Amino acid sequence: MKRRxxxxxxxxxxxxxxxxxxxxxxxxLTMVPQANLTSLDPIWTTANITRNHGHMIxxxxxxxxxxxxxxxxxxxxHVVEDDGKTVIITLRDGLxxxxxxxxxxxxxxxxxxxxxxxxxxxxKLATVTDAVEVVDDKRxxxxxxxxxxxxxxxxxxxxxSPAFIMPERVAQTDAFTQxxxxxxxxxxxxxxxxFNSGSRVVYTRFADYVPLSSGTPSLTAGPxxxxxxxxxxxxxxxxxxxxxxxxxGEIDWYEQPPPEIxxxxxxxxNVKIEAIDPLPLTAVLRFNHLHAPFNDKKxxxxxxxxxxxxxxxxxxxxxxxxxxxxxxxxxxxxxPLANDAGMSVLNGPRSVDRAKELMRAAGYTNQPMRxxxxxxxxxxxxxxxxxxDLVRRLGFNADIVLTDWxxxxxxxxxxxxxxxxxxSMLLTSFSSFDFVNPAAHFPLRxxxxxxxxxxxxxxRLEELRDSWFDAPNLAAEQAIAREMQTVAxxxxxxxxxxxxxxxxxxxxxxxxxxxxxxxxxxxRRT
Numbered sequence: 001m002k003r004r005x006x007x008x009x010x011x012x013x014x015x016x017x018x019x020x021x022x023x024x025x026x027x028x029l030t031m032v033p034q035a036n037l038t039s040l041d042p043i044w045t046t047a048n049i050t051r052n053h054g055h056m057i058x059x060x061x062x063x064x065x066x067x068x069x070x071x072x073x074x075x076x077x078h079v080v081e082d083d084g085k086t087v088i089i090t091l092r093d094g095l096x097x098x099x100x101x102x103x104x105x106x107x108x109x110x111x112x113x114x115x116x117x118x119x120x121x122x123x124k125l126a127t128v129t130d131a132v133e134v135v136d137d138k139r140x141x142x143x144x145x146x147x148x149x150x151x152x153x154x155x156x157x158x159x160x161s162p163a164f165i166m167p168e169r170v171a172q173t174d175a176f177t178q179x180x181x182x183x184x185x186x187x188x189x190x191x192x193x194x195f196n197s198g199s200r201v202v203y204t205r206f207a208d209y210v211p212l213s214s215g216t217p218s219l220t221a222g223p224x225x226x227x228x229x230x231x232x233x234x235x236x237x238x239x240x241x242x243x244x245x246x247x248x249g250e251i252d253w254y255e256q257p258p259p260e261i262x263x264x265x266x267x268x269x270n271v272k273i274e275a276i277d278p279l280p281l282t283a284v285l286r287f288n289h290l291h292a293p294f295n296d297k298k299x300x301x302x303x304x305x306x307x308x309x310x311x312x313x314x315x316x317x318x319x320x321x322x323x324x325x326x327x328x329x330x331x332x333x334x335x336p337l338a339n340d341a342g343m344s345v346l347n348g349p350r351s352v353d354r355a356k357e358l359m360r361a362a363g364y365t366n367q368p369m370r371x372x373x374x375x376x377x378x379x380x381x382x383x384x385x386x387x388x389d390l391v392r393r394l395g396f397n398a399d400i401v402l403t404d405w406x407x408x409x410x411x412x413x414x415x416x417x418x419x420x421x422x423x424s425m426l427l428t429s430f431s432s433f434d435f436v437n438p439a440a441h442f443p444l445r446x447x448x449x450x451x452x453x454x455x456x457x458x459x460r461l462e463e464l465r466d467s468w469f470d471a472p473n474l475a476a477e478q479a480i481a482r483e484m485q486t487v488a489x490x491x492x493x494x495x496x497x498x499x500x501x502x503x504x505x506x507x508x509x510x511x512x513x514x515x516x517x518x519x520x521x522x523x524r525r526t
Contacts, residue, residue, distance in 0.1 A: 026525060027229040029510075031253035032242045033518065035377040036235045037201050038406025040190075041178040043118050043161045046442060046452070047409050048431065051159050052518050055220065056203050056231070057098070057184030058164035061089060061108070062156035063221035066278070066516060068436070070156045071221050073212070074103070074165060074185070084147030091138045094210035097167050098189040105134045110171035112140075112155075112163060117175035119161040121154045121439040123450075124469060150439060150469065158220055158433045158516065160440045187211070187224045187521055188231060197406070201233040203520075217514050217522040224521035231520050237376045246271060246505060252525075253506040255518050256378045259318025265505050272508045277516050279432030280325060280333055280499035283312060283383055284443055286426050287494065289456040291417040293367045293396075294424055300492040302358035304345045306390060309498035312427075315382040317500050328499040330444060330485040332435040336474060337481035342489035346496070352393050359394065366397045369424035372412065374405035383427035383497065391425070412453045426453075427497065431517060437477070438465045438484060443494045456493035 035049040042054030063073035072078075076092035095103035109132050116122040116129075130143040142151065155163050165171075165185045173179045182190040188203035195201055205226045215222035234251060236242045243261045245251040247268050255276070257265060265271045285307070287294040294300050313324035327347055331337040371391060373384025384402065391398045399418070403411070408426070416422035435441055445451040445465070446458025464484045471477040488494075506513070507525075514522040 028232060029228040029230070029253070029520065029523070029525075030232045030234060030251045031255060031518070032236045032245070032251055033201075033233045034256040035374075035405040036198050037233065038197055038404075038409060039178060040180070040182050042164060043114055043175060044178045045409055046160055047405070048159070048517070049405075051162070053190075053201070054162060054164050055186070055517075055519060056188040057182060057186045057190045058162075058166065059095075059184070059186040059224075060156060060163050060165065060220065062152050063219070064153070064156040064158060065216075065218035065221040067218075068153075069221070070152045071215065073156075073220065078152075084149075085144045087142040087144070087151060088135060089140050089142075092210075095185060096208045096210075097185050098183050098206055099167070100208070101167065102137075103165060103185050104137045104168075105140045106137070107168045107171065108140050108165055109134050110168055111165045114166075114171050114173065114175045115161060115163045119154075119157065119163070119440070120442055120445055120452075121150070121157060122161075122163065124439065124465075125151065125154050154439070156220065157440055159431045160434050160442055187226045197235075198404075199235055201235070203231045205229050211521075217512075219514065219516045219519075226521050227524035228520070246507070249507065252510060253504070253518075255504055256502065257505050258378055258382075259316075259320070262318075262503055262505065270508050271505055273503060273505050275501045275515075276504040276518065277432055277502060279335065280328075281379070281429045281431055281502050282328060282332060282435050282499045283316070283379065283427065283429040283497045285383075285387060285495040285497050286428070286443060286454045287456075287492065288422065288424050288454050289493070290415055291422060291424070293364060293369050296362060297491060298362035299359065299364055300495075301345075301490075302355055302362050302364070303390075303394070303495065304355070304492075305348075305350060305358070306352045306355035306394060307346060307495055307497060308350050309346065309496070312383055312386050313498040313500050315386045316379050316429075316498075317503070323503070324498055324500040326498050328496045330435070330441075330488050330496060331437070331481060332432045333499050335432075335436050337437055337478060339478065339482045339485055341482040342486040345489055352390075355394055364396075368397045368399060368418050370399040370401060370418045370422070371425045372401045372403070372408055372423045373426060374408045375402050377405040379500070379502070380405065380408070380428045383429070386497075387425065387427045415449075415455070429500075433516075438468045438481070444484065444488060446491070446493060451493075454493065456491065458487065458491045458493060460487050461491070461493070 039045045039050045042050045059074050061075045076090045078089045116126040128145045170181050187209045189206045191202040211223040239261050242254050246254045309326040317323040325333045388400045414422045442452040446461035448457040468480045509526045512522045
């Protein structure tokens with residue numbers, strides 16, 4: 001039996017289990033998320049599921065809307081003095097943590113200090129900052145070496161370790177150690193007593209959260225009004241079971257259904273299918289630059305003729321070219337810095353045989369390599385399957401290690417060589433926000449052991465990134481972006497393997513969903 005037919009048949013049955021009483025059910029929103037939640041620290045990891053968790057329980061000083069415009073969120077406002085070198089931010093009234101304590105500047109400063117160790121845009125901010133200090137309980141002060149025009153954009157970042165505000169005692173945790181306490185400042189509280197990794201994650205509406213009194217909800221800007229008393233994430237790895245549960249109303253939202261399930265769900269008038277983000281996510285093939293075989297640039301380059309972005313994208317979204325971009329470069333397609341510089345290496349004729357020739361010329365003689373990836377999260381799993389087939393066809397001495405996403409996230413932190421449990425290659429994807437410009441672009445960093453997993457050392461990328469921050473206008477930014485892409489497609493910190501629209505499915509009676517990612521304010525049941 002074909003896989004698609006098997007899934008369709010299984011999905012026709014209801015998910016077994018008792019139904020909630022209707023009045024109580026209306027106060028609960030239930031979702032099958034994209035992956036299991038294994039890390040609770042959105043500063044320590046860039047995993048999207050942990051980022052989503054972070055937006056549930058934490059808040060930020062500034063928010064950003066779908067047009068990338070920044071506005072105060074936890075901040076009441078700010079003043080800029082000393083020709084831009086002093087910025088004082090004031091907290092708005094009524095801010096509380098989930099344990100009932102007031103949010104103070106004494107909490108904000110260590111939260112930002114920890115964030116500045118890990119977030120790439122914040123790392124740049126740190127280089128021009130003399131101090132972030134407490135003025136009084138409600139005010140913090142940035143003392144800068146020079147003006148940093150992107151300060152508020154940095155504080156409002158949506159993903160890649162956002163500037164979430166934590167209690168002082170939690171924020172004092174080393175940035176490279178995971179926090180264990182989940183007391184936040186956001187619209188939902190985390191139910192530690194009901195958390196069961198691999199099974200269920202539960203959040204309850206934080207009654208003392210004070211949304212902004214004006215504005216329009218858009219991404220992380222505007223009032224974060226919660227319309228449900230309880231949100232449950234049910235970890236269901238079987239697509240057919242999740243689809244059946246959505247169709248019968250046992251769950252409300254299936255964050256990331258696979259392509260064949262999307263086709264099934266489109267036929268159900270009680271379910272709606274839509275892009276979770278208007279902009280595409282970019283998929284990447286990431287190399288480990290610390291160890292053989294991919295510490296050799298020539299060997300990294302040898303793979304280029306064999307890379308077919310269309311093959312990778314079809315595995316993620318199915319045979320629907322309108323939902324993917326197979327000529328994707330370094331920056332998010334459809335945004336101002338996206339360009340075609342250096343793209344001939346990916347857009348010319350595809351040839352596995354040519355790649356094999358280049359591998360031999362680079363001196364590859366059957367050295368072991370290890371590809372790691374997940375089995376339980378749609379896009380990275382599909383990408384990894386294509387990658388596994390590719391390295392086998394290329395003749396690599398490949399060890400393919402497939403585990404759950406949580407294990408993959410933990411394993412990719414290892415800097416050991418392959419013979420000591422390390423890795424050589426992985427495939428994953430990033431939200432549109434992450435690749436809009438060099439500021440937040442984790443995989444584009446070339447700062448060696450301080451870079452994102454894979455640790456490429458490409459000084460020219462760092463020089464160009466610094467120049468981008470000082471660019472006087474968009475035209476100058478675009479010129480730098482073109483050169484960055486040219487360098488990146490030569491040095492290959494990673495290979496872009498396409499961009500795709502992430503499709504989500506939810507019950508038709510859910511309205512006012514805030515687009516961009518899985519956000520739970522604004523959304524309500526009619």
